Amino acid sequence: xxxxxxxxxxxxxxxxxxxxxxxxxxxxxxxxxxxxxxxxxxxxxxxxxxxxxxxxxxxxxxxxxxxxxxxxxxxxxxxxxxxxxxxxxxxxxxxxxxxxxxxxxxxxxxxxxxxxxxxxxxxxxxxxxxxxxxxxxxxxxxxxxxxxxxxxxxxxxxxxxxxxxxxxxxxxxxxxxxxxxxxxxxxxxxxxxxxxxxxxxxxxxxxxxxxxxxxxxxxxxxxxxxxxxxxxxxxxxxxxxxxxxxxxxxxxxxxxxxxxxxxxxxxxxxxxxxxxxxxxxxxxxxxxxxxxxxxxxxxxxxxxxxxxxxxxxxxxxxxxxxxxxxxxxxxxxxxxxxxxxxxxxxxxxxxxxxxxxxxxxxxxxxxxxxxxxxxxxxxxxxxxxxxxxxxxxxxxxxxxxxxxxxxxxxxxxxxxxxxxxxxxxxxxxxxxxxxxxxxxxxxxxxxxxxxxxxxxxxxxxxxxxxxxxxxxxxxxxxxxxxxxxxxxxxxxxxxxxxxxxxxxxxxxxxxxxxxxxxxxxxxxxxxxxxxxxxxxxxxxxxxxxxxxxxxxxxxxxxxxxxxxxxxxxxxxxxxxxxxxxxxx
Amino acid sequence: xxxxxxxxxxxxxxxxxxxxxxxxxxxxxxxxxxxxxxxxxxxxxxxxxxxxxxxxxxxxxxxxxxxxxxxxxxxxxxxxxxxxxxxxxxxxxxxxxxxxxxxxxxxxxxxxxxxxxxxxxxxxxxxxxxxxxxxxxxxxxxxxxxxxxxxxxxxxxxxxxxxxxxxxxxxxxxxxxxxxxxxxxxxxxxxxxxxxxxxxxxxxxxxxxxxxxxxxxxxxxxxxxxxxxxxxxxxx
Numbered sequence: 001x002x003x004x005x006x007x008x009x010x011x012x013x014x015x016x017x018x019x020x021x022x023x024x025x026x027x028x029x030x031x032x033x034x035x036x037x038x039x040x041x042x043x044x045x046x047x048x049x050x051x052x053x054x055x056x057x058x059x060x061x062x063x064x065x066x067x068x069x070x071x072x073x074x075x076x077x078x079x080x081x082x083x084x085x086x087x088x089x090x091x092x093x094x095x096x097x098x099x100x101x102x103x104x105x106x107x108x109x110x111x112x113x114x115x116x117x118x119x120x121x122x123x124x125x126x127x128x129x130x131x132x133x134x135x136x137x138x139x140x141x142x143x144x145x146x147x148x149x150x151x152x153x154x155x156x157x158x159x160x161x162x163x164x165x166x167x168x169x170x171x172x173x174x175x176x177x178x179x180x181x182x183x184x185x186x187x188x189x190x191x192x193x194x195x196x197x198x199x200x201x202x203x204x205x206x207x208x209x210x211x212x213x214x215x216x217x218x219x220x221x222x223x224x225x226x227x228x229x230x231x232x233x234x235x236x237x238x239x240x241x242x243x244x245x246x247x248x249x250x251x252x253x254x255x256x257x258x259x260x261x262x263x264x265x266x267x268x269x270x271x272x273x274x275x276x277x278x279x280x281x282x283x284x285x286x287x288x289x290x291x292x293x294x295x296x297x298x299x300x301x302x303x304x305x306x307x308x309x310x311x312x313x314x315x316x317x318x319x320x321x322x323x324x325x326x327x328x329x330x331x332x333x334x335x336x337x338x339x340x341x342x343x344x345x346x347x348x349x350x351x352x353x354x355x356x357x358x359x360x361x362x363x364x365x366x367x368x369x370x371x372x373x374x375x376x377x378x379x380x381x382x383x384x385x386x387x388x389x390x391x392x393x394x395x396x397x398x399x400x401x402x403x404x405x406x407x408x409x410x411x412x413x414x415x416x417x418x419x420x421x422x423x424x425x426x427x428x429x430x431x432x433x434x435x436x437x438x439x440x441x442x443x444x445x446x447x448x449x450x451x452x453x454x455x456x457x458x459x460x461x462x463x464x465x466x467x468x469x470x471x472x473x474x475x476x477x478x479x480x481x482x483x484x485x486x487x488x489x490x491x492x493x494x495x496x497x498x499x500x501x502x503x504x505x506x507x508x509x510x511x512x513x514x515x516x517x518x519x520x521x522x523x524x525x526x527x528x529x530x531x532x533x534x535x536x537x538x539x540x541x542x543x544x545x546x547x548x549x550x551x552x553x554x555x556x557x558x559x560x561x562x563x564x565x566x567x568x569x570x571x572x573x574x575x576x577x578x579x580x581x582x583x584x
Numbered sequence: 585x586x587x588x589x590x591x592x593x594x595x596x597x598x599x600x601x602x603x604x605x606x607x608x609x610x611x612x613x614x615x616x617x618x619x620x621x622x623x624x625x626x627x628x629x630x631x632x633x634x635x636x637x638x639x640x641x642x643x644x645x646x647x648x649x650x651x652x653x654x655x656x657x658x659x660x661x662x663x664x665x666x667x668x669x670x671x672x673x674x675x676x677x678x679x680x681x682x683x684x685x686x687x688x689x690x691x692x693x694x695x696x697x698x699x700x701x702x703x704x705x706x707x708x709x710x711x712x713x714x715x716x717x718x719x720x721x722x723x724x725x726x727x728x729x730x731x732x733x734x735x736x737x738x739x740x741x742x743x744x745x746x747x748x749x750x751x752x753x754x755x756x757x758x759x760x761x762x763x764x765x766x767x768x769x770x771x772x773x774x775x776x777x778x779x780x781x782x783x784x785x786x787x788x789x790x791x792x793x794x795x796x797x798x799x800x801x802x803x804x805x806x807x808x809x810x811x812x813x814x815x816x817x818x819x820x
Binding site for chain 1: 678679680681682683684685686687688689691692764
């Protein structure tokens with residue numbers, strides 16, 4: 001057997017391995033024998049690090065010496081909702097420095113929820129001669145100056161995607177830093193930028209890049225400029241408009257409509273800030289080709305939404321505000337038979353009363369009409385167990401179900417019972433469910449259902465739910481594939497956590513905030529589990545100043561082979577073997 | 585993974601320690617499951633719930649929530665009676681709930697920034713109209729903003745004409761704005777929300793100039809002031 005494994009020259013094995021891209025498969029290959037391990041690590045080109053603190057840059061570089069593409073994730077998901085204090089961490093700087101030295105041929109950097117500075121961006125732009133792809137998803141810490149450095153120095157740049165990052169807008173002139181002979185842009189997403197970019201520079205850039213297929217503009221790009229941009233890039237596949245409002249003028253309209261008609265490849269539309277309904281018909285000619293439509297910033301009413309969406313028979317992904325109403329979702333269910341993903345966002349999340357007639361009924365209609373529906377994110381104000389059971393039975397093929405009933409602790413509005421049974425039906429019927437977010441009035445029973453049925457569940461988000469540690473115990477002991485668990489405002493304490501300590505090493509991370517976990521339990525965990533970082537985040541000051549049995553504010557536990565991190569701010573405490581000894 | 589793991593795993597001595605104390609059983613709701621010494625944690629938790637306004641008695645639904653979270657007196661009755669009733673006031677804002685990202689929140693808020701010019705002042709300012717709820721708030725803010733340009737010896741916002749007065753210089757400023765159609769109007773005529781939607785920029789005009797150029801049609805309070813074509817105000 002061993003002889004067979006070595007009978008192929010390395011180059012042949014490497015060639016064979018090149019057909020295997022999936023990380024899990026490559027990991028499996030590397031365990032076959034030493035020779036395969038060696039060949040595989042030299043030929044691994046793409047690395048994904050789901051938690052930047054789970055491993056150090058040096059460890060990655062030592063194992064994989066010739067990486068061309070890296071993806072890193074930093075802060076926990078709840079950072080999106082301001083639950084992680086500023087300065088917590090997620091700095092990409094050490095990674096960039098290390099890679100600048102080790103990976104001169106690095107082509108792609110993809111970051112999510114990380115802090116990246118202008119200096120980091122400049123270092124990237126100068127260190128990697130063949131740099132092609134920069135995706136900064138929900139990142140922060142940089143300004144348009146950093147973007148200028150990327151534009152000026154990355155001659156082979158293909159993709160610059162700033163999706164939902166917080167960028168300090170110093171000037172719109174950064175776009176001018178793309179050299180006149182730079183023509184390789186394929187994808188540009190600047191939708192999150194607040195400032196006006198230099199429009200003439202943008203026009204010229206778009207005009208000279210024949211391979212441009214994705215262009216997501218920011219709100220500051222006025223509608224009357226859009227037609228010209230489209231005429232320069234009729235090959236666009238994905239477009240995000242700027243503000244979609246202007247005085248209604250027939251000449252502007254027909255110009256725009258003509259420009260859209262010229263885009264025969266357009267499959268995805270987004271943007272639509274400040275929509276003036278009168279201009280929507282300009283996109284009608286291309287609606288039948290659309291597979292993705294993001295109207296989540298379009299503050300238009302249901303009738304206009306229905307007219308638009310009703311023409312998109314090939315729609316697979318729809319993001320929309322609750323202005324669509326139940327009636328609009330009925331229309332979607334009737335027209336969009338290919339729908340795979342629906343996200344309905346709240347137009348007035350803080351209002352005390354519902355402002356639009358959007359209820360559980362809309363989601364039920366979609367579940368009935370859209371047989372390919374897999375992924376749902378739905379904000380609403382009322383729900384019933386009956387509706388959830390109907391949805392579950394209709395769509396056992398669902399893989400992502402995130403329901404947000406806006407008022408915490410809202411029961412089934414028909415029976416006034418908890419929604420345990422409804423969510424139980426979801427996990428029981430949807431056997432391939434990977435992601436679930438709970439809301440509404442929920443007892444420990446829902447967690448028992450989840451632990452029993454949700455065997456493929458990888459990510460669970462819980463808020464204002466449960467009654468006791470038993471709930472948490474059900475999840476930790478039952479969900480075999482669980483990787484990420486995030487909990488806020490639930491009466492879960494030490495017992496379930498300590499009883500399932502070993503489980504935590506099989507997961508990427510656990511977040512618990514405003515629960516009942518004590519500092520004593522955290523210390524115990526930190527002491528006994530060297531391969532976990534147990535981070536206590538508390539802005540009230542050191543946990544030592546309070547009794548050990550008092551609950552901590554926020555807890556973030558993640559597995560790591562890199563030990564405690566060195567960049568913790570003053571409000572984060574970890575407990576490792578050393579400090580535990582000192583404290584006792 | 586079941587809590588009673590094999591002895592090789594590092595977590596096992598943790599679990600065995602805890603397991604002696606714990607009795608994780610399926611019990612009926614309301615049964616006390618906390619062992620002694622947990623009273624502090626319960627109290628602490630309730631305290632924090634209060635911080636989050638969850639224990640606030642101002643709305644019955646939040647009271648019930650507080651109860652659920654503390655695990656006390658749990659009974660389906662108290663659940664049913666309190667929960668689900670919409671509160672009259674704007675719902676208490678809990679940090680990070682509902683889970684809507686800031687980018688999205690800000691985009692929906694509108695963030696209506698308009699330029700404000702004051703005759704005689706060298707710089708323009710920008711204000712976000714969305715953060716004000718009424719004309720009074722806006723004008724008060726404008727006063728504060730442009731205070732540094734003038735010596736202040738008391739000023740007031742009048743009732744009728746909504747004039748901002750700086751008695752020391754004996755100058756009156758009339759707040760005007762340019763609307764969507766490009767016309768210059770007197771601030772205060774239309775309902776606040778309508779003003780929010782139509783205002784493109786603001787100019788605090790010296791009264792002396794205004795009198796000559798703005799031509800009232802009807803009662804000064806309710807009319808719209810329009811600029812005569814030949815006296816066009818310079819738009820900055």
